[in-house]
Each structure stands twice: as C-alpha cells, then as structure tokens.
Amino acid sequence: MEEKSKKxxxxxxxxxxxxxxxxxxxxxxxxxDEAGVAKGTVYWYFSSKEELFWGIIVSGAELVNNKLAKxxxxxxxxxxxxxxxxxxxxxxxxKKGKNIVKMTQECSASPGENFYKEIQQLRKVxxxxxxxxxxxxxxxxxxxxxxxxxxxANFILGAIGGAYNPSIYELEDVEETTDLILKIIFKGIKV
Amino acid sequence: MEEKSKKxxxxxxxxxxxxxxxxxxxxxxxxxDEAGVAKGTVYWYFSSKEELFWGIIVSGAELVNNKLAKxxxxxxxxxxxxxxxxxxxxxxxxKKGKNIVKMTQECSASPGENFYKEIQQLRKVxxxxxxxxxxxxxxxxxxxxxxxxxxxANFILGAIGGAYNPSIYELEDVEETTDLILKIIFKGIKV
Amino acid sequence: MEEKSKKxxxxxxxxxxxxxxxxxxxxxxxxxDEAGVAKGTVYWYFSSKEELFWGIIVSGAELVNNKLAKxxxxxxxxxxxxxxxxxxxxxxxxKKGKNIVKMTQECSASPGENFYKEIQQLRKVxxxxxxxxxxxxxxxxxxxxxxxxxxxANFILGAIGGAYNPSIYELEDVEETTDLILKIIFKGIKV
Amino acid sequence: MEEKSKKxxxxxxxxxxxxxxxxxxxxxxxxxDEAGVAKGTVYWYFSSKEELFWGIIVSGAELVNNKLAKxxxxxxxxxxxxxxxxxxxxxxxxKKGKNIVKMTQECSASPGENFYKEIQQLRKVxxxxxxxxxxxxxxxxxxxxxxxxxxxANFILGAIGGAYNPSIYELEDVEETTDLILKIIFKGIKV
DNA sequence: CATGAATGAGGCTTCATTCAT
DNA sequence: CATGAATGAAGCCTCATTCAT
Numbered sequence: 001m002e003e004k005s006k007k008x009x010x011x012x013x014x015x016x017x018x019x020x021x022x023x024x025x026x027x028x029x030x031x032x033d034e035a036g037v038a039k040g041t042v043y044w045y046f047s048s049k050e051e052l053f054w055g056i057i058v059s060g061a062e063l064v065n066n067k068l069a070k071x072x073x074x075x076x077x078x079x080x081x082x083x084x085x086x087x088x089x090x091x092x093x094x095k096k097g098k099n100i101v102k103m104t105q106e107c108s109a110s111p112g113e114n115f116y117k118e119i120q121q122l123r124k125v126x127x128x129x130x131x132x133x134x135x136x137x138x139x140x141x142x143x144x145x146x147x148x149x150x151x152x153a154n155f156i157l158g159a160i161g162g163a164y165n166p167s168i169y170e171l172e173d174v175e176e177t178t179d180l181i182l183k184i185i186f187k188g189i190k191v
Numbered sequence: 192m193e194e195k196s197k198k199x200x201x202x203x204x205x206x207x208x209x210x211x212x213x214x215x216x217x218x219x220x221x222x223x224d225e226a227g228v229a230k231g232t233v234y235w236y237f238s239s240k241e242e243l244f245w246g247i248i249v250s251g252a253e254l255v256n257n258k259l260a261k262x263x264x265x266x267x268x269x270x271x272x273x274x275x276x277x278x279x280x281x282x283x284x285x286k287k288g289k290n291i292v293k294m295t296q297e298c299s300a301s302p303g304e305n306f307y308k309e310i311q312q313l314r315k316v317x318x319x320x321x322x323x324x325x326x327x328x329x330x331x332x333x334x335x336x337x338x339x340x341x342x343x344a345n346f347i348l349g350a351i352g353g354a355y356n357p358s359i360y361e362l363e364d365v366e367e368t369t370d371l372i373l374k375i376i377f378k379g380i381k382v
Numbered sequence: 383m384e385e386k387s388k389k390x391x392x393x394x395x396x397x398x399x400x401x402x403x404x405x406x407x408x409x410x411x412x413x414x415d416e417a418g419v420a421k422g423t424v425y426w427y428f429s430s431k432e433e434l435f436w437g438i439i440v441s442g443a444e445l446v447n448n449k450l451a452k453x454x455x456x457x458x459x460x461x462x463x464x465x466x467x468x469x470x471x472x473x474x475x476x477k478k479g480k481n482i483v484k485m486t487q488e489c490s491a492s493p494g495e496n497f498y499k500e501i502q503q504l505r506k507v508x509x510x511x512x513x514x515x516x517x518x519x520x521x522x523x524x525x526x527x528x529x530x531x532x533x534x535a536n537f538i539l540g541a542i543g544g545a546y547n548p549s550i551y552e553l554e555d556v557e558e559t560t561d562l563i564l565k566i567i568f569k570g571i572k573v
Numbered sequence: 574m575e576e577k578s579k580k581x582x583x584x585x586x587x588x589x590x591x592x593x594x595x596x597x598x599x600x601x602x603x604x605x606d607e608a609g610v611a612k613g614t615v616y617w618y619f620s621s622k623e624e625l626f627w628g629i630i631v632s633g634a635e636l637v638n639n640k641l642a643k644x645x646x647x648x649x650x651x652x653x654x655x656x657x658x659x660x661x662x663x664x665x666x667x668k669k670g671k672n673i674v675k676m677t678q679e680c681s682a683s684p685g686e687n688f689y690k691e692i693q694q695l696r697k698v699x700x701x702x703x704x705x706x707x708x709x710x711x712x713x714x715x716x717x718x719x720x721x722x723x724x725x726a727n728f729i730l731g732a733i734g735g736a737y738n739p740s741i742y743e744l745e746d747v748e749e750t751t752d753l754i755l756k757i758i759f760k761g762i763k764v
Numbered sequence: 765c766a767t768g769a770a771t772g773a774g775g776c777t778t779c780a781t782t783c784a785t
Numbered sequence: 786c787a788t789g790a791a792t793g794a795a796g797c798c799t800c801a802t803t804c805a806t
Contacts, residue, residue: 006766024215025303028801038767040803049801080381102302109300111293112212123356143380151371152380158353163346165314180342188379189334189343190271197791219776229792234777236790388770403685406597410797420771425798427769462763484684491682493675494598505738525762533753534762540735545728547696562724570761571716571725572653579787601780611788613782622780 007045009035014052019099022106023053023113054115057107060100061122064093068129079137083156084182086130090160091178105161127153156185198236200226205243210290213297214244214304245306248298251291252313255284259320270328274347275373277321281351282369296352318344347376389427391417396434401481404488405435405495436497439489442482443504446475450511461519465538466564468512472542473560487543509535538567580618582608587625592672595679596626596686627688630680633673634695637666641702652710656729657755659703663733664751678734700726729758 004012013034017026028049032039046052067089071082094101107119130153137143163181164174195203204225208217219240223230237243258280262273285292298310321344328334354372355365386394395416399408410431414421428434453467476483489501512535519525545563546556577585586607590599601622605612619625640662644655667674680692703726710716736754737747 019302021303022301022307024301027799039801040767040769041765043802044765102300105300106302109293109296110213110215111210111297112216116213141382144374144378144382147371147374147380148367151367152375154356155350155354155371155375158356159346159350160353162349162351162353165345165349176342180338180346183335183338184343184346184379185375186379186381187335188375188377189338190377191332191335218774220774230776231778231792231794232790234779235792240776401684404683404689406683407685409795421797422771422773422799423769425800426771431797484682487682488684491675491678492595492597493592493679494594498595523764526756526760526764529753529756529762530749533749534757536738537732537736537753537757540738541728541732542735544731544733544735547727547731558721558724562720562728565717565720566725566728566758566761568761568763569717570757570759571720572759573714573717600778612780613788613790614786616781617786 006035006037006041010037010042010045010052011056015056015099015103018053018056018106019102023103023110050114053103053107054118056100057104057115057119058122060093060097060104061119061126064089065122065125065129068126072129072132079133079140079142080186082133083130083137083185086133086156087160087181087185088178090157091164091174091181094164095174101164123157126157130156159185197226197228197232201228201233201236201243202247206247206290206294209244209247209297210293214294214301241305244294244298245309247291248295248306248310249313251284251288251295252310252317255281256313256316256320259317263320263323270324270331270333271377273324274321274328274376277324278347278351278372278376279369281348282355282365282372285355286365292355314348317348321347350376388417388419388423392419392424392427392434393438397438397481397485400435400438400488401484405485405492432496435485435489436500438482439486439497439501440504442475442479442486443501443508446472447504447507447511450508454511454514461515461522461524462568464515465512465519465567468515469538469542469563469567470560472539473546473556473563476546477556483546505539508539512538541567579608579610579614583610583615583618583625584629588629588672588676591626591629591679592675596676596683623687626676626680627691629673630677630688630692631695633666633670633677634692634699637662638695638698638702641699645702645705652706652713652715653759655706656703656710656758659706660729660733660754660758661751663730664737664747664754667737668747674737696730699730703729732758 010031013031014026017031017034020026021030028042029039031052032042042049042052046055068086071085071089074082077085104119107113107115108123110116127150131149134143134149134152138145138147138149160181163177201222204222205217208222208225211217212221219233220230222243223233226232233240233243237246259277262276262280265273268276295310298304298306299314301307318341322340325334325340325343329336329338329340351372354368392413395413396408399413399416402408403412410424411421413434414424424431424434428437449471450468453464453471456464459467486501489495489497490505492498509532513531516525516531516534520527520529520531542563545559583604586604587599590603590607593599594603601615602612604625605615615622615625619628641659644658644662647655650658677692680686680688681696683689700723704722707716707722707725711718711720711722733754736750
C-alpha cells in the first residue's frame with residue numbers, strides 16, 4: 001500500500017520538476033517516472049501536461065487570492081494592519097510553497113502559452129483586493145492620497161514578488177525580507 | 192537594396208516574436224519568415240536559436256548595467272539623486288525596449304535553460320552597482336542605516352521590475368510609474 | 383498479429399538498407415518505412431541511428447570473436463587445423479551474414495565516425511586470438527617461425543576479408559574461396 | 574605569391590581531410606578553409622564535392638593501374654618476378670600515398686555512393702592485369718595450375734590491401750609487410 | 765485503473781550548392 | 786578568377802498524446 005494516491009504523487013512530482021527545470025524542459029515521462037507511475041497514467045488524472053501545470057498554479061493562486069479577499073473584508077483592522085497582513089501572508093506562502101512560486105513566476109513570464117492570459121486574470125483579482133484596502137486607507141486618512149489605488153496595489157504585489165528572488169539569495173530567513181518590505185513601503189528609505 | 196541588413200532584420204524579427212510568443216513557442220522558421228530570409232540564413236549569423244535569444248538579452252542587459260555602473264561612480268550627486276536616476280533609467284529603458292524587457296523576464300523565470308544561470312549573474316552585477324550607491328548614502332546619513340545594502344538594492348530593482356508589469360495595464364504613461372516608485376521608496380505610503 | 387517483433391523488423395530493415403545504401407545514405411525514415419513502423423518507433427528501441435548501426439556490427443563481430451577465442455583454446459587440434467577452422471568460420475559467416483559483413487567493411491573504412499575506433503578494438507581482439515594459435519604452431523614446429531605472429535594474424539584476417547569481395551564477383555560458391563585461401567596460405571603458389 | 578596553385582592546394586587539403594575524417598564528415602567549407610580559399614572557389618575548380626573526392630581516387634588508382642599494365646607486358650621477367658614487382662609497387666604506393674589509400678578504402682566500402690560502382694570497375698582492370706601475369710606463370714609451369722587465375726589475382730590484391738592496415742599497426746616499416754606477403758604467397762606458412 | 769508500446773507532427777540544425785558582386 | 790552571403794532541401798531526434806491490452 002502506497003502512502004499517497006497516484007494523483008497526489010503526480011502533482012508532487014510535477015511541482016518538483018516544473019520548479020527545477022521549467023515547464024518546457026520537463027517531460028511528461030519524467031514526471032511519471034518521478035511519481036513512480038506509467039506515462040499513460042498521467043492522462044487518466046490530467047487531460048494534458050498543460051492542465052497539470054496550470055492546475056497547480058491555480059490551486060496556489062486561489063489559496064492566496066481567497067485569503068487576500070478575506071483580509072480585504074475584515075472590519076476590525078486598519079488599512080496599515082491589513083497591508084502588513086497581506087505582505088506577511090505572501091512571504092509565508094513563498095516560504096512554504098517555494099516551488100509553486102517558481103512555477104507561477106515562470107507562468108507569468110511565458111507569453112504565448114494559454115495560461116499566460118489566465119494568470120493575468122488571477123493577478124487582477126489580487127490587485128483588486130489590495131486596491132480595495134488601499135482606497136479605504138486613503139479615505140480614512142491613513143495612507144497618502146495622491147497615488148492611484150490600483151497602481152499602488154500593483155506596485156506592492158510586484159515589489160513583494162521582486163524582493164523575494166529565491167534564486168539570488170536563497171533567503172532562508174524570509175522574515176527579514178518581510179520587515180524590509182514593510183519598512184520601505186511604510187516609511188521609505190530617506191532619513 | 193533593402194533598408195536594413197539581414198542580420199538586423201533577423202534580430203528585430205526575433206525580438207518581436209520572442210516577446211510576443213515566448214522562447215519555446217517561437218520557431219526559427221517563423222523568425223526567418225518574419226525577417227524575410229531563408230531558414231538557413233539564421234545560422235549564417237547566429238550559431239543557434241539560443242544564441243540569438245541570449246545575444247539580444249545580453250545586449251540589453253549590458254547597456255543598462257553599464258549605465259548603472261557609471262551612475263554609481265558619479266561624484267557630484269547625492270545618493271538619493273543617483274537612485275532617482277537609476278529608476279528613471281530603468282523606466283525609460285522599459286519604455287523603449289518593451290519587447291526585450293519581456294524577453295528578459297521570461298529568461299529570468301525559466302529554470303532549466305542554459306541562460307538561466309547567466310541572467311542571474313547579470314542581475315548580481317546590477318545589484319552590486321546599486322548597493323554601492325546605497326552604502327554611500329547610508330554612510331553620509333542620507334539613507335536609513337538599518338537595512339542591508341544588498342537586500343535593499345535587490346528590493347529596489349525587484350520593485351521596479353514588479354511595478355512595471357506591461358502585461359497588466361499596458362501602461363503607456365510610464366512617467367507615472369516612475370513617480371510612483373520614487374514616492375514610495377523615498378517617503379513610504381503612510382501619512 | 384505480426385510474425386516478428388517490431389524491434390526485430392527494424393533490425394532486419396536496417397541491415398538490408400545499411401548494406402545496400404551505406405550508413406550515410408540510409409535515413410531513419412527509410413528504415414522505419416521498410417520495417418513498417420512509424421519513425422518515432424525507431425527511437426523507442428534504439429537511442430540513435432548510430433546505436434542501431436553499431437549494435438548490428440557488434441552483434442556480428444562478437445559472434446565471430448567468441449568463436450575465434452574458443453577455437454584458440456581448443457586442445458585437441460593442431461595449429462593448422464585451427465587456422466583452417468578459422469578460415470571456414472569466417473567464410474561461412476560471410477556467406478550467411480553478407481549484409482552485416484558489408485556494414486562492417488564500411489564501418490572499418492570510415493574514419494571520423496565514432497564507431498571507427500571501436501571497430502579497430504574488435505579487430506585487435508580477433509588478431510590476438512589468431513596470433514595465439516600461430517605462436518603455438520610456431521613453437522611446436524608446425525608453422526614457419528620467421529614471421530611475427532601478430533603480423534601474420536593480421537595478414538590472414540586481412541586476406542580473408544580481401545579475398546571475399548562480394549561486390550566484385552558475387553561469389554555464390556564461397557567454398558571455392560575457402561579452398562583457395564587455404565591452399566595459398568599453407569602451401570604458397572610457387573611450384 | 575603563393576607557392577602552389579589554388580587548385581593544387583584544394584586537392585591537398587581535400588586529401589588530408591577526407592583521409593582523416595572520411596567523406597561524409599568532411600565539409601566543403603573545411604576543405605576551402607584548410608586550403609585558404611573561399612568556399613565558392615571550390616566550385617570553380619570542381620563541379621561538386623563528389624567530383625573532387627573521386628578525382629583524387631582516380632588519379633591514384635590510374636597511376637597504379639598503368640604501372641600494373643606495364644608490368645604485365647614486360648617480356649624479360651618471370652611471372653614470379655612480376656608478382657613480386659606488383660607487390661612492391663603497391664606497398665611503395667601505400668607508403669607514399671597513405672591518405673589516398675585511406676580514401677580509396679572508404680570509397681570501396683561505401684555502397685550507395687555514385688563512385689562505389691566506378692571503383693569496382695577500376696578494381697576489375699587491376700585484377701585483369703594481375704590475372705594475365707598469373708596465367709603466363711601457370712602456362713610456363715612457374716605457378717601452381719589448379720587455381721583460377723582471376724580468383725588468385727583477386728586474392729593477391731585483396732591480401733595486399735588487407736595486410737596493409739594502416740589503422741592497426743601504424744606500420745612505418747612497410748618493407749617488412751612486403752616481405753611477409755611475398756613469403757606467404759610464394760611459399761605458404763607450413764613447414 | 766494502469767500500462768507502455770507506438771505514433772507522427774514538428775523542431776533545430778547542417779551543408780552542398782548558387783550567384784551577385 | 787574569387788568571394789562569401791544566402792538558400793532550402795533534408796536529416797535526426799523529441800515528446801505530448803493515444804490506445805489496445
């Protein structure tokens with residue numbers, strides 16, 4: 001009796017290999033091998049290589065997006081607190097789901113793929129959640145008002161992704177990154 | 192007599208198609224077609240599809256890195272001014288070289304490719320230039336001192352790239368993006 | 383249900399076409415066609431065109447080399463008998479494996495190919511077996527002693543290959559060739 | 574002013590490279606490079622790669638064949654002397670024209686090429702010359718009569734080629750090879 | 765459910781040959 | 786005579802996907 005279902009093993013194998021080697025440099029055969037199943041079996045659980053890849057991305061992105069939406073709807077928090085929560089949320093997700101994050105980054109940077117347009121859709125949803133928080137903060141005077149909420153939301157999410165560059169520094173201590181981002185976004189770097 | 196050399200036409204065709212369709216979804220045949228030359232001609236000027244792609248990336252990255260390095264060596268500017276110049280430099284490069292930027296982003300997010308490690312090297316060079324400026328600013332009291340220079344450099348470059356997400360908003364007016372970034376990085380968003 | 387496995391059919395097709403047209407003038411597509419399988423199937427069974435070619439050569443050469451080695455180790459035969467056996471062995475192999483012999487000849491005469499050095503290795507093994515027999519014959523006075531054993535071995539094997547030139551005379555009656563070689567090698571042609 | 578004509582330089586370059594790398598692994602560009610001329614120039618002197626290759630083979634083969642024919646027509650020599658002369662002729666040719674010999678061997682073992690049939694024709698001419706000598710020797714009682722002259726001629730020429738295996742022993746001292754062949758062919762190896 | 769042999773479209777690359785200069 | 790940029794046919798190989806068992 002195996003510990004995990006074949007489907008689960010396939011997903012785990014896919015995450016590992018896609019993150020390591022990228023979408024195009026990972027073959028269905030390799031994934032099946034890594035999961036310990038036959039190549040044909042992949043097609044019983046997933047209709048295509050693309051669906052397998054995209055399914056993983058979506059599961060991760062929706063997880064984050066749902067938490068983002070919930071955060072935006074909180075009533076007993078200031079906007080600053082919510083933004084801080086959002087940043088912590090992302091960083092902790094990056095920490096746990098390093099491989100899926102890498103996949104998502106590749107996904108976001110691969111024009112010409114079917115999933116390229118779809119990932120942008122997901123990004124827009126995230127931006128909307130954050131923008132909502134920002135607008136509140138601007139309306140109640142917590143945040144500076146001379147910035148477009150959506151653009152700021154885009155900046156914050158982009159900065160998080162940009163700062164978390166797992167390939168450069170192998171940041172094991174991502175807590176530091178969190179603090180860095182919070183500090184800059186809230187206080188700037190000028191004395 | 193044609194206006195541009197075949198080599199130049201090939202490069203332009205490659206930039207256009209790689210940016211639009213991604214590296215793997217663009218065939219050498221398409222590039223040749225777009226450039227109006229025979230397939231074999233590509234190999235007269237470039238030793239492989241990869242070299243063609245990577246050559247374009249490098250030309251762009253070195254351009255920016257050289258300017259970055261020069262900026263870091265300026266003597267008659269404050270650190271803040273230098274950082275502002277760097278941000279303007281990037282944004283103006285993004286504006287002109289939209290397609291090459293897209294290619295670079297794909298390149299940076301494609302593990303398993305030969306150029307993946309090389310692009311990281313280029314990124315490190317850029318980070319070093321920016322970190323040098325930051326250190327100066329911290330030493331002369333312009334910038335807050337409780338942040339690691341290299342991490343901050345990584346954040347700034349990452350934030351620029353993250354904020355400039357041409358696929359989301361088709362930001363024609365990138366000047367706004369510049370101002371946004373400057374404002375946040377220097378002053379933060381809290382009132 | 384087909385009579386032979388696809389792998390076997392591929393090998394037979396390859397032998398036929400390689401012998402007829404040579405290595406470089408035979409395409410993988412032709413071999414697949416001749417075998418009645420798809421082009422891709424070739425690569426399910428063989429890792430490359432070269433491996434397919436070389437595998438056939440080796441199977442034949444090892445067959446002969448093994449018999450040669452066994453012959454060399456016989457105790458109840460004179461050297462002359464052994465040499466006769468060796469010649470008969472080759473000629474009967476040539477008779478049956480005409481096509482593989484042709485392939486081997488091409489292989490041996492194609493510098494610059496990866497298998498060129500390897501076939502020489504196989505040839506050396508064969509020479510050693512024959513030289514061993516010759517030395518015995520020289521030691522016990524059966525054979526003339528003023529000839530280097532290895533050179534003589536090389537001559538004998540070379541003469542067999544040279545005499546058996548299937549492209550010149552389409553010798554169906556190879557028995558005659560056997561007798562010819564035996565006569566000359568043992569007794570010479572002078573009255 | 575260059576020492577040799579371009580045509581001559583091309584031929585020498587071709588001989589060197591064809592012998593070293595084989596016909597299919599040598600490109601026209603390499604030959605032009607080695608000769609220090611432009612690729613297009615090759616086609617001013619030779620109509621095709623094949624013609625360049627074949628021209629070299631023929632020049633060598635005809636040289637030998639002419640000498641062979643002359644030898645056959647000598648009146649003041651015994652058959653044995655003529656055969657000895659033939660063998661010496663070949664070995665000395667092998668010594669001088671190592672590279673052309675290699676090319677000829679490849680040529681003879683490359684079915685599917687246009688020159689494959691032509692080289693057989695040349696071989697037949699050589700055999701006829703030798704067979705003529707043998708017949709004379711058999712008629713005047715010098716040589717054993719129970720062997721077909723043509724088959725013996727084929728054997729002798731084949732044995733010479735087989736014995737002279739430049740790739741195995743790097744025989745610098747080809748004189749020894751000559752003696753070996755003479756000894757065996759005339760006297761055999763049995764005591 | 766699972767397998768893995770089989771498929772075939774399509775990609776990258778090589779290279780003999782041509783031809784305008 | 787000579788050049789070398791340009792061509793395009795053709796080859797080897799990969800791999801997502803299918804399907805009979």
